[in-house]
Amino acid sequence: MTTSTTPEASAATPLFDLHALVVAVRRRRRIWCTLALLGLLAGAAVAVLLPPPPAAVTKVLVAHADDQPNDTGTLMRTDVALLGTTQIADKALRSLNSSEKPEDFMQDYRGTGLTNNLMQIDVTGDSDAEAVARAKALADTFVADHVQRMQKAAKTESKALADQRDRMRDELAQVNKEIGDRSPESDARASASIESLFARRAELNSRIADFDQRAEEARTGTPKVVAGTQIVDAPRAVRHSLPRSAATDAAIGFVLGLVLGLAAAAVGTVVADRPVLRRDIAANLGASVIAELPRRPGRRWQRRRTRAARERLTATLARTVRGSAEPVSLLELGSARSTSVLALDLARALAAEGPVTVIDGLPGQELAGRRPHPGDPAVVGGERAAALSPQERRLGVGSVAPGTAWTGLQDLGTRTVLVVRAGHGSTAWLHTVARQLADQLIAVIGVVLIDPDPRDRTDGTLWDGLPTALRGHNGRHARENVTGRTERPSWARVPDIDQEAR
Structure with a gap:
């Protein structure tokens, strides 16, 4: 991967992104809320257990x-x-x-x-x-x-x-x-x-x-x-009034805990360097964000909206799989459970046109250890993927988390949709994923963002510039020239390398 050092690129990339910092700190509200609550309880406990002397x-x-x-x-x-x-x-x-x-x-x-x-x-x-x-x-x-x-x-x-x-x-x-x-x-x-x-x-x-x-x-x-x-x-x-002293000490402890929590969250955000905005995730992976899903169903009045978004995403992925002449996989990063559910929904949608086999390449037991329901597609392990018939439609599910065996990802599919949880992977690891997928000649056709920030207004679509995984696309063009097969275009725009070079 190359990094542009032109004046335009330097001006477009701020030295310190305050928006990303605010979003990351807000996503870590569990930390500073916990510290604020601990400070509140500690202040009240000090007032009760350590009263001032006469x-x-x-x-x-x-x-x-x-x-x-x-x-x-x-x-x-x-x-x-x-x-x-x-x-x-x-x-x-x-x-x-x-x-x-x-x-x-x-x-x-x-x-x-x-x-x-x-x-x-x-x-x-x-x-x-x-x-x-x-x-x-x-x-x-x-x-x-x-x-x-x-x-x-x-x-x-x-x-x-x-x-x-x-x-x-x-x-x-x-x-x-x-x-x-x-x-x-x-x-x-x-x-x-x-x-x-x-x-x-x-x-x-x-x-x-x-x-x-x-x-x-x-x-x-x-x-x-x-x-x-x-x-x-x-x-x-x-x-001395005990209730007043407890209230005062609790307020002081709450403020101190809140300030300490916010400072810890801000420092942790800067040190960890984990992108949370769809703009940054798309830029680091070199693929556009095609959909967003919450990590949990949410409240009762939000479940219908979450279900509708999941159905739209399943229909979109089903059209993409049907229009692709190569096997497609779902690779997760920090969202194994959501990826498993999405893979089963997608397999059920494709089962109406013929048998579908889900190849489980996840390191855990998200798919293999589940209790099958009537009508669910067949699930096989990654080691049995080579024994499947070439005419049978397959859907691979794997992981690109640290410790991934990169050489086995091609068996899951040569085209993939990355299911990434916002704020899970660091910038360096997202670059590693893009580079490794390019080396394995696996094209990324889109990113599904899990647990996005609800106030994120950045654009996750890559409108201009060459894709990051250039080696993977060049390899695909060479393979298409040898086989004489022309790949059908998909909704995720991938510019023609030769035309860009001209």
């Missing part, structure tokens, strides 16, 4: 001395980080008289900044009472630690300002001593130095007053911080 919650209003309207939450993030320190955890455990390690206790609670000044503390415990006690101890410890830190900072700042003020007062006393009882008008020669001393005294008085005011503000700000930092929502146990 928990408590409290909210603390945190005031800061440096609060600003345009604060981006830096101060609150600092408070949350301080809550998660071993110092806070150790003090809380001491108030609870607990011997638990602070590092272990830190794993059982967390702080969340709701606003710039509001923090929520979530705590878990062995029981609701223990969780509430832990939450209260943490909140009280954090409030006390925060107030202590703010008071210490304010005290330190006030002391620093007072020390600076005292140094200014000492310097002012020295300046006043230098000035003494003199005035700027007392001595004309020393007027410049006296004026500088008076200016320096005025500056020192101003700065001392400023330091007094700032120290007073530092001392005044501490009570506001102390009064503003408090527990605004008392610790309380968090009530």
